[in-house]
Amino acid sequence: AQTVTQSQPEMSVQEAETVTLSCTYDTSESDYYLFWYKQPPSRQMILVIRQEAYKQQNATENRFSVNFQKAAKSFSLKISDSQLGDAAMYFCAYRSAMYGGSQGNLIFGKGTKLSVKP
Amino acid sequence: GAGVSQSPSNKVTEKGKDVELRCDPISGHTALYWYRQSLGQGLEFLIYFQGNSAPDKSGLPSDRFSAERTGGSVSTLTIQRTQQEDSAVYLCASSLVGHLTNTEAFFGQGTRLTVV
Numbered sequence: 001a002q003t004v005t006q007s008q009p010e011m012s013v014q015e016a017e018t019v020t021l022s023c024t025y026d027t028s029e030s031d032y033y034l035f036w037y038k039q040p041p042s043r044q045m046i047l048v049i050r051q052e053a054y055k056q057q058n059a060t061e062n063r064f065s066v067n068f069q070k071a072a073k074s075f076s077l078k079i080s081d082s083q084l085g086d087a088a089m090y091f092c093a094y095r096s097a098m099y100g101g102s103q104g105n106l107i108f109g110k111g112t113k114l115s116v117k118p
Numbered sequence: 119g120a121g122v123s124q125s126p127s128n129k130v131t132e133k134g135k136d137v138e139l140r141c142d143p144i145s146g147h148t149a150l151y152w153y154r155q156s157l158g159q160g161l162e163f164l165i166y167f168q169g170n171s172a173p174d175k176s177g178l179p180s181d182r183f184s185a186e187r188t189g190g191s192v193s194t195l196t197i198q199r200t201q202q203e204d205s206a207v208y209l210c211a212s213s214l215v216g217h218l219t220n221t222e223a224f225f226g227q228g229t230r231l232t233v234v
Contacts, residue, residue: 035222043155043207045225091161093223105174106151106211106223110160 002027004094006109013082014117020067021077021112023092031097034068034075039111040088048090051075053097079114087116120144124210124226131200131233139195139229143212150193151223152185153209161209167193168215200233207231 003026013019025034036048051059051068058066063083067076079086092109123142131137143150152164163177167187178184182200187193197204207230211223 037225043209043228045209045211047222047224050222105163105166106213107163108153108161 002029002032002094002096002107004092004107004109006092006112008112009110010113010115012115012117013079013086015082015084017082018078018080019082019114021079021090021092021114023075023077023109025073025075025092025094027073027094027096029096029098033095033097034066035093035095035106036064036066036075036077037091037093037108038086038088039091040085045091049077082116084116084118087114089113122210122212122224122226124208124229126229127227128230129232131231133202133233134199136196136198137200137231139197139208139210139231141193141195141210141212141226143191143193143210144224145191147212147214147224148190149213149215149223150187151211151213152193152195153211155207155209155228157206164195164208197231200231202233205231205233 005024032053034051038046038048049059049061049064051066058068063080065078089111091111094107125140148169150167153161155161165185166174182198185195207228209228211225213223214221
């Protein structure tokens, strides 16, 4: 079974600085998807960025980028120019590219709480 | 609808009562997920529906929990004989999943369940 591990329960960053959140996963599959979700206090889960495992190029979305290391099964999120609105829980998630039955389920890490200091 | 809709937003119930939580996924989404999130904790997987396949119920914590998805659309999560430890936010998500098609999951706002 696949697992997702986020080893940093809490992180803190100064406004305008850069922070990196770590995520590792375990799978025997070769084709899958990885996601970072943000959950602010409003509890609405919002997709930040996603990565297809077959793509070697790291995904970027404005100030958010990932460092995807497939061989190491690592998927870290870098937030540049941190803003107060970035303060939230961040969850890393994995999903197989297969579907049907139990495959295709979305598996989450336990989350990292990010604080942004003004 | 434009997004995933969950109802009610908040539910307070007495210990021992049954509750039903509803999820309206995005139209056309084949996959539907239920998660439970206790205060300040991560997402605990409950159940996953994908098209006409048998649901993955491996995350349901006890036989007091059940869920169904009618017509491949609306889903209802039922908790029978509620206990105080059932108090949590219940999140529903949907996505379009299929061969060569795979989008991110979109989440509802959740139902905050409080058992008193």
